[in-house]
Amino acid sequence: MDALIQEFPLFWSGFLGTLRLALFAAVGSLVFGTLLASFRVSPLPPLRFVGLAWVTVFRNSPLVVVLFVFAFALPQVGIRFPTFNGNAFFWPGVAGLAAYTAAFVCEAVRAGINAVPPGQAEAARAVGLTFGQSLGTIVLPQALRSVVPPLGSVIIAMIKNSAIVGAFGVTGELFSVDGALSATGVYPALSILTGIAVCYLVITIPAGIGLNVLERRIEVKR
Amino acid sequence: MFNPANRFFVATWGALAAGLVNTLLAAALTVVFALVIGTALAVARVSSSRAYRWLVVSVIELFRGLPVVITIYFAARVLPEVGVALPPLWYLVIGLTAYNCVIIAEIVRAGINALPRGQTEAAYAVGLSRFQTLRLILLPQAFRIMLPALISQLVVIVKDTSLGFVIFGFSEFVRAANIVIQYFIGQEGINLTLQMYVAVALVFILVNYGLGKLAEYIQARLSRSRPDVAAPPGAELTAARGATGGTGAV
Numbered sequence: 173m174d175a176l177i178q179e180f181p182l183f184w185s186g187f188l189g190t191l192r193l194a195l196f197a198a199v200g201s202l203v204f205g206t207l208l209a210s211f212r213v214s215p216l217p218p219l220r221f222v223g224l225a226w227v228t229v230f231r232n233s234p235l236v237v238v239l240f241v242f243a244f245a246l247p248q249v250g251i252r253f254p255t256f257n258g259n260a261f262f263w264p265g266v267a268g269l270a271a272y273t274a275a276f277v278c279e280a281v282r283a284g285i286n287a288v289p290p291g292q293a294e295a296a297r298a299v300g301l302t303f304g305q306s307l308g309t310i311v312l313p314q315a316l317r318s319v320v321p322p323l324g325s326v327i328i329a330m331i332k333n334s335a336i337v338g339a340f341g342v343t344g345e346l347f348s349v350d351g352a353l354s355a356t357g358v359y360p361a362l363s364i365l366t367g368i369a370v371c372y373l374v375i376t377i378p379a380g381i382g383l384n385v386l387e388r389r390i391e392v393k394r
Numbered sequence: 395m396f397n398p399a400n401r402f403f404v405a406t407w408g409a410l411a412a413g414l415v416n417t418l419l420a421a422a423l424t425v426v427f428a429l430v431i432g433t434a435l436a437v438a439r440v441s442s443s444r445a446y447r448w449l450v451v452s453v454i455e456l457f458r459g460l461p462v463v464i465t466i467y468f469a470a471r472v473l474p475e476v477g478v479a480l481p482p483l484w485y486l487v488i489g490l491t492a493y494n495c496v497i498i499a500e501i502v503r504a505g506i507n508a509l510p511r512g513q514t515e516a517a518y519a520v521g522l523s524r525f526q527t528l529r530l531i532l533l534p535q536a537f538r539i540m541l542p543a544l545i546s547q548l549v550v551i552v553k554d555t556s557l558g559f560v561i562f563g564f565s566e567f568v569r570a571a572n573i574v575i576q577y578f579i580g581q582e583g584i585n586l587t588l589q590m591y592v593a594v595a596l597v598f599i600l601v602n603y604g605l606g607k608l609a610e611y612i613q614a615r616l617s618r619s620r621p622d623v624a625a626p627p628g629a630e631l632t633a634a635r636g637a638t639g640g641t642g643a644v
Contacts, residue, residue: 234556369460
């Protein structure tokens, strides 16, 4: 713990770095995951196939492998990410984390879409809305309510997964605090890692409690 | 690479196979330890007095809130520092177990809570003690209900073994692939990064997709044979979270 107290500014900047990484990845995965979910329920078989393939591949691969692919294999075929504050791994990390989490977001949203009574979509189509309109204005807004709790869980898990991106070498993030402090040799690993663990718990435990409260409040009453 | 006559064929696939064995071994050991400790935690949570229960809930919430890569790294860095020197595989197993035992504890607890109350009451009525009731009546049924969620958690464990890459000097499947890639870039000037990762990902996808299908199949069989307890509202939610990635599964 004394590392956390003595080196608080370093931990604080790491904490903010983790939140920043998580924020980018959260926005990316929510947008892309919702898009994938709409693919999975779309009337066009090729789109359905893309959605299913994405979910199958990314849900069953380890995040580590996904990150390795984004950081090292994509540049091999000419896909390069810009650097972020001079860090080459930030954008590959965000993109890999978002691509991976999008598969879980997609499944959560799809479950929510399936929970909306089919009559809603049928009625929307019957009054002449297109598939996109009925999904966007009728089905998704109703699905949103029941998907907020599972989506919250996915995002909390994603924040925890962002530590893997840190282990990968994105500097200025919580995990990388260890690298910076271990190099000085002043603190034992126990002290540094306890500090890092506390920082993650400060994010995940309140988020979990908040999610439970939210869940109870917006429980779908049908 | 895929031609057996190639002079690198044996060495490359031998290294990958050794890594895969380490990965599966770590996953298997983790499952065993996490099941035992997780069940003990679940039993402690449902059966002990209030003070103990508070303690157990704290431990569960603590480890559930930590990134699993941190628990693994913690084990690998801190245990040697305090004088516990183990083969690297065990650091991975300890780190994975610390996280997964609390997830399994929650799954088992949900399974116990999903059983009809009459089961407990009947067991007490015929004179079984609290512990006997748990061991003979509740746990066997809870495990059956929770089998799909437990298998889904196994998928997570198999995936998370790849986090062994943070342990210096430990070669699991992904690390083995990295070593092969480095060798070819360094010695032969051939970049096989994409090919190697695609191969690694395919193996993981095959194993995990198979496990996922098994979970679905067991779920379907369960809900056919035991409609009363197979899909209680609470259990379904927990199982769904286990499968699609609630607090732990992503």
